[in-house]
Amino acid sequence: MSPAGIRLIVGADEAGVDYKDQILADLRTDPRVAEVIDIGVNRDDAPEQFTKPYPYVGIAAGELIRDGQADRAILFCGTGIGVAIAANKVDGIRAATAHDSFSVERSVLSNDCQVLTMGQRVVGLELARRLAREWIGYTFDPSSASAEKVKVLTDFEGC
């Protein structure tokens, strides 16, 4: 994370765009956030862009984090599952779908996830907004007992 604050990505497919736009607005006024990159989709996109399948969104977010352009991402699709699967295809990326407070906490403190995903068709908007706020407040402790478990993943991937 940048010392000046967290650098975040938000993204969604067509099924998650409304939640993505609300979270984007929330993050832009959050003092813990240094920068937010909106990777789309957006309602004013051309139709072929707006209906882009969810794997493109998840992979793009994962690649930006892998390449150091951002610290973490919050992604949406209908269920949150598709964008999580896609982001997890990028080496070094740990993405989790979570719709409850405990899982949101553990996704960082246990798993050092850089990507949180949620489903617009699954969770209410106000809960999604709360969970996003909570999630960016957690930081993984590399000296915790969870670190050696995460290391099994990074060793497997060689990154």
Ligand SMILES: O=C[C@H](O)[C@H](O)COP(=O)(O)O
């Ligand atoms: O995981 C997939 C997402 O929920 C996506 O937004 C919807 O995909 P579908 O149209 O294949 O159900």
